[in-house]
Structures are given as C-alpha cells and as structure tokens.
Amino acid sequence: MAQILIVDDDHQLRMSFERLLAAEGFEVRTASSGEAGIAAVREEAPDVVIMDVRMPGISGLEAYAAMREIEPRLPVIIMTAYGTTDIAIEATKMGAFDYILKPFDIPDILKLIDKAIAAGRSMRSRVAVGEEGEQALAADAIIGRSPAMQELYKAIGRAAPTDATVLIRGESGTGKELVARAVYQHSLRADKPFLVINCVAIPETLLESELFGYEKGAFTGATGRKVGKIEQANHGTVFLDEIGDMPLPIQAKILRLLQEQNVERLGGRQVIPVDVRIIAATNRDLEEAVRRGQFREDLYYRLKVVSLTLPPLRERPSDIPLLVRYFMARYGREMSQPDPGVSEAAMALFTANPWPGNVRELGNTVKKAFIFNRGAPLGPDEVQKATGEPLRNGDLAALTTGDALADFVRRQLGSGRESLFEELMDHFGQLVIREALEATGGNRTQASKLLGLSRPTLIAKIEKYGLRIESRVRDSRS
Structure with missing residues (x-):
C-alpha cells in the first residue's frame, strides 16, 4: 500500500485529504508544518509528499530542499494558490515532481498522485540484473542466462557509469524500461531524478510542452509558466520511450538538446542550460525509418553512442x-x-x-x-x-x-x-x-x-x- 504524506497548516484540508486518500486505498500521514514534514520524512520516507507552499515557519520551498537532502528521489507535489505559482515553479525547477493549483479537482490530484507513485517507484525500486532467487524476487528483475543476455549484462555494466547517450532496442514486451532503469540505477546520477516520457502515450500536441515546458500565453490555455520535464530532470536522467514514433519537429529539439545541452520553453526566447542524460528506447527499425524520412539521421547517430539490444524470447x-x-x-x-x-x-x-x-x-x-x-x-x-x-x-x-x-x-x-x-x-x-x-x-x-x-x-x-x-x-x- 502506497504511503502519502500531507504537509499543510490547514487542519480541515489535511483531514479532507486523509479521508479521500484513505478511501482510495492509500496509507496517509499528515504534518502541520514544514518542520514537522521534514521530521516525518526523516523518520520514514513516504512514497509521495503533497505539500503546501505557504506555511508558518519555514516555507514549502525550504522544506522541499531539506527533504531532498534526506531522500533525493522522493516525489513531492507542491500545492499552491495562483499568487504563489512562481515559488511552485522554482520548486519544480529544483526537482519537485509537479505542482497543482488550489482549488483542484479530485480526479486531477488522484491522477497526479498515481503518476508520482509510478515515478518514485521507477527511481527507487531496484532492478536486479542477471540475479535469481531471493535477490531477484526483492526487485524487478532482468532474467536470463543465455549468451545474448550475458552480453547485455556486460554492456549495462560498461555503459551505466558513463554519461553516454544510450539507445535500447527490442520488440515490444522485451523489458526495455527495466534496462533503462538498470542503467540509471548503476549510473553516477542514481541519486538524481529519473523521468520517463512515453512518446506515443502523449498526444503530439502536448508532447512538446510536456518535454520543454511553456511560457504564459504560448498557446490557448497557457495561463502561466510551466517547467518541462527535461528542465525538471536537470542533473538527472530522462528516458524517452518509443522515440522512434516521435514527430520530426520534436526530434529536431531533442537533437539540439543533445548537441548544446539547452532548451527553450514554448513561447519563450530564453535559452535554458540543462545537464541531463538521455536514454532512449524503440521497437522500430530506425535505419528503415531514416531511409523513409521518418526519423532524422543526425539524431539517430547522436542516440546510438551506446546501443543495447534485447533479444526476443523466441x-x-x-x-x-x-x-x-x-x-x-x-x-x-x-x-x-x-x-x-x-x-x-x-x-x-x-x-x-x-x-x-x-x-x-x-x-x-x-x-x-x-x-x-x-x-x-x-x-x-x-x-x-x-x-x-x-x-x-x-x-x-x-x-x-x-x-x-x-x-x-x-x-x-x-x-x-x-x-x-x-x-x-x-x-x-x-x-x-x-x-x-x-x-x-x-x-x-x-x-x-x-x-x-x-x-x-x-x-x-x-x-x-x-x-x-x-x-x-x-x-x-x-
């Protein structure tokens, strides 16, 4: 059962959250101040923290910074009113999972919590590579003794400690995300964010803003600034799943990211430096996609600095x-x-x-x-x-x-x-x-x-x- 920590000085809000989330099957803990929230995380790290920005004593931003020192990979959702969105955006740039504006809809916060739990699990749940028995059962596992799998384990071990871009190839269902997580968990960035972006699960019209963020007025409905996932994962790792299906205009921006290590938000002119490692995966024949003009050749060569292939079960x-x-x-x-x-x-x-x-x-x-x-x-x-x-x-x-x-x-x-x-x-x-x-x-x-x-x-x-x-x-x- 996932555990949620609610940090807010509003007693009524804490009680409402506790009832709602308990009914959804979560274990809920509460804290009435930033200091109490830090103490709760130090005592036992929850799966997700939902925290207000403005509280008596230290602010939510200060509390988040302290929580990050205790548990760097803890997903934290910031709650904020319209007047304090700049603080919430700053927290997101520091690595907070996301922020949500008060008042919020219950379905929206529940979806965000589910996403945060999944993200936290990706970062903190160990992937056992080539292990069996109790060691494998205690974690997600990549199982196999065949020569092809033995070569894969060696390649993971060689690639993980570097900052090289990694391209993981294999048919659907072979375990590409597990390999990506194994590379991340054995890397020098293992205590930094690991964010997963599925390039086919997000509509093309939203994928660009999800990756790079946007400025107020960038498009209809952009009522404020939004930090993109790549900027949010600064100093960490971004896993681009099914990159072979990424639209060509966004491929150009990923190429720029790999070449220059910077991004621009939609509707903005500021060049934002970022330090992220890219791991990508695809089940497509990228060479054929390049020949057909469906995938950029220059991006293809930038991605395959290290190429890992997962063999099908057959x-x-x-x-x-x-x-x-x-x-x-x-x-x-x-x-x-x-x-x-x-x-x-x-x-x-x-x-x-x-x-x-x-x-x-x-x-x-x-x-x-x-x-x-x-x-x-x-x-x-x-x-x-x-x-x-x-x-x-x-x-x-x-x-x-x-x-x-x-x-x-x-x-x-x-x-x-x-x-x-x-x-x-x-x-x-x-x-x-x-x-x-x-x-x-x-x-x-x-x-x-x-x-x-x-x-x-x-x-x-x-x-x-x-x-x-x-x-x-x-x-x-x-």
Missing part, C-alpha cells in the same frame, strides 16, 4: 523456464499464496510458445494461470487455458482461433460503417478489460498490472465502456 527459449519460475514465485509472494510449481508438461508448453509479446506476454499468462490455479502444480490444461481461452462477448463467442477472428473482422468490413475501426477497437477493448476485471475479482490495481496499463488509463476505459464489475477484493495500491 531467440532465447532456454531462458523461458527461468522466467516462468521467477513469475510464479513473484506472484505467489504478491498474492500471499504458496508457489504450486509447474509440471514438466506445462513447462514444455511454455517453452514451445513463440511469445510474440515476449516477457510481458509470458508474465501476464503465468499470472492468469496462477490466479485460476487450485494449489496443484500448473498443468498443460491450465497453460492452454491461460494462453488460448475462448473469447466471450456476443458475436465473439465462437472466435477461438486466429482464422475465426479474421473471418469475423472480414464480415464487419462489409458493413460500410465509417467508424468501424473505433467500434471494433472499443469492442475488443471492452472484452479484454472485462476479462481482466473478472480474473482479478474486480481489483482495478491488479487488473491494470495484468493488462500492462496504468491505473488511471484503466479507470478511464472502465468509465468509457460503462463496465460495472463488483470488487470482491480490496483494491490495494501496494
């Missing part, structure tokens, strides 16, 4: 039993259930599968099989059910093979509906999310992990599809 089948045993032990610990083990026949099925979704698909399949397991070692029937259970949703009930699914789609293509693509994507999306919720007893946190979605994204889709599945398990945020 090229390292000898690592699959290690991964299956790791996931079984891990999920057993997470669900407080004994690890039942895996039969030889089931393991043979796991190993024979090509796993186009790679480690992510394998992990989700093991988790699904574990959820439906009744205590005996996993058998081939449970593996087959987890990998190929028939879909259940109206016309989709009979779709048990790829050919049948293709036939269904072809029938729909003849309907002539203009919005067919969106309708089909919503249809399948609703089915997948419903199955995940049913599999986890309605627990949204577990369902989001099963699907590889962030919790806010899952909640937004549940609301969009109007899904109503009663939770049979407390929705823990741990």
Whole structure:
C-alpha cells in the first residue's frame, strides 16, 4: 500500500485529504508544518509528499530542499494558490515532481498522485540484473542466462557509469524500461531524478510542452509558466520511450538538446542550460525509418553512442523456464499464496510458445494461470487455458482461433460503417478489460498490472465502456 504524506497548516484540508486518500486505498500521514514534514520524512520516507507552499515557519520551498537532502528521489507535489505559482515553479525547477493549483479537482490530484507513485517507484525500486532467487524476487528483475543476455549484462555494466547517450532496442514486451532503469540505477546520477516520457502515450500536441515546458500565453490555455520535464530532470536522467514514433519537429529539439545541452520553453526566447542524460528506447527499425524520412539521421547517430539490444524470447527459449519460475514465485509472494510449481508438461508448453509479446506476454499468462490455479502444480490444461481461452462477448463467442477472428473482422468490413475501426477497437477493448476485471475479482490495481496499463488509463476505459464489475477484493495500491 502506497504511503502519502500531507504537509499543510490547514487542519480541515489535511483531514479532507486523509479521508479521500484513505478511501482510495492509500496509507496517509499528515504534518502541520514544514518542520514537522521534514521530521516525518526523516523518520520514514513516504512514497509521495503533497505539500503546501505557504506555511508558518519555514516555507514549502525550504522544506522541499531539506527533504531532498534526506531522500533525493522522493516525489513531492507542491500545492499552491495562483499568487504563489512562481515559488511552485522554482520548486519544480529544483526537482519537485509537479505542482497543482488550489482549488483542484479530485480526479486531477488522484491522477497526479498515481503518476508520482509510478515515478518514485521507477527511481527507487531496484532492478536486479542477471540475479535469481531471493535477490531477484526483492526487485524487478532482468532474467536470463543465455549468451545474448550475458552480453547485455556486460554492456549495462560498461555503459551505466558513463554519461553516454544510450539507445535500447527490442520488440515490444522485451523489458526495455527495466534496462533503462538498470542503467540509471548503476549510473553516477542514481541519486538524481529519473523521468520517463512515453512518446506515443502523449498526444503530439502536448508532447512538446510536456518535454520543454511553456511560457504564459504560448498557446490557448497557457495561463502561466510551466517547467518541462527535461528542465525538471536537470542533473538527472530522462528516458524517452518509443522515440522512434516521435514527430520530426520534436526530434529536431531533442537533437539540439543533445548537441548544446539547452532548451527553450514554448513561447519563450530564453535559452535554458540543462545537464541531463538521455536514454532512449524503440521497437522500430530506425535505419528503415531514416531511409523513409521518418526519423532524422543526425539524431539517430547522436542516440546510438551506446546501443543495447534485447533479444526476443523466441531467440532465447532456454531462458523461458527461468522466467516462468521467477513469475510464479513473484506472484505467489504478491498474492500471499504458496508457489504450486509447474509440471514438466506445462513447462514444455511454455517453452514451445513463440511469445510474440515476449516477457510481458509470458508474465501476464503465468499470472492468469496462477490466479485460476487450485494449489496443484500448473498443468498443460491450465497453460492452454491461460494462453488460448475462448473469447466471450456476443458475436465473439465462437472466435477461438486466429482464422475465426479474421473471418469475423472480414464480415464487419462489409458493413460500410465509417467508424468501424473505433467500434471494433472499443469492442475488443471492452472484452479484454472485462476479462481482466473478472480474473482479478474486480481489483482495478491488479487488473491494470495484468493488462500492462496504468491505473488511471484503466479507470478511464472502465468509465468509457460503462463496465460495472463488483470488487470482491480490496483494491490495494501496494
């Protein structure tokens, strides 16, 4: 369960926050002053701090500086009124996670808290590289003994202590973000910010302002100055995930950042020096993208100073039993259930599968099989059910093979509906999310992990599809 520290001199606000966040499944601590907040962090570092700027005694800015000395990677969200936004912006430039204006909407603060928890976990949760047993279970882990993985471990060790730009390549689901975190955690910047930007998850119209920030009046709705993530991560590391899908105009700005180590906010003329290390990742063929004019050649060569490649599972089948045993032990610990083990026949099925979704698909399949397991070692029937259970949703009930699914789609293509693509994507999306919720007893946190979605994204889709599945398990945020 994630722990939130609220620091504010307003007793009523602290109590309101405590009730709201406790109802959301968080553990909440409170402090009435900056001094008390510093003492609380020193006693036990929370997952996130939410702190007011103006309080009796030391200011929120001074309190943040002291907290950063105690725990440099602690995400801190600053609360501020319109009249004190300059102070909040200064705190963000110092490395605070973000700020939010009072009064704020509850959905906005909850989304921001979820993002801060994820960011804090990326910075503080250790990635075990090439370890097994209890060492690996105590952290996220990169598992494998194959020659390709052994070469990867060596490359991480050589690249991490330098400031070289790193390009991580591999298919979807191979674990590129884990490698990025491992490089960061073994680098000389490990006590500085680590910010993750997914270049395809943020709309193109917002990506530039997210990265570089903006000045008041830069565009409609820019009512004040906003510090960008790159400036916020000064002296730290920025991970640009799926950089192969970054729009060309923003690629030019990233190239300038790498060449000159400075940025300009949207609508501003001030050149702002920054000292950040860039780690990038992509599942695209960048060489082909360069030939097609979809990716800048000069940026490509700037990024691949160090290039790390993650092999797909089909090229390292000898690592699959290690991964299956790791996931079984891990999920057993997470669900407080004994690890039942895996039969030889089931393991043979796991190993024979090509796993186009790679480690992510394998992990989700093991988790699904574990959820439906009744205590005996996993058998081939449970593996087959987890990998190929028939879909259940109206016309989709009979779709048990790829050919049948293709036939269904072809029938729909003849309907002539203009919005067919969106309708089909919503249809399948609703089915997948419903199955995940049913599999986890309605627990949204577990369902989001099963699907590889962030919790806010899952909640937004549940609301969009109007899904109503009663939770049979407390929705823990741990």
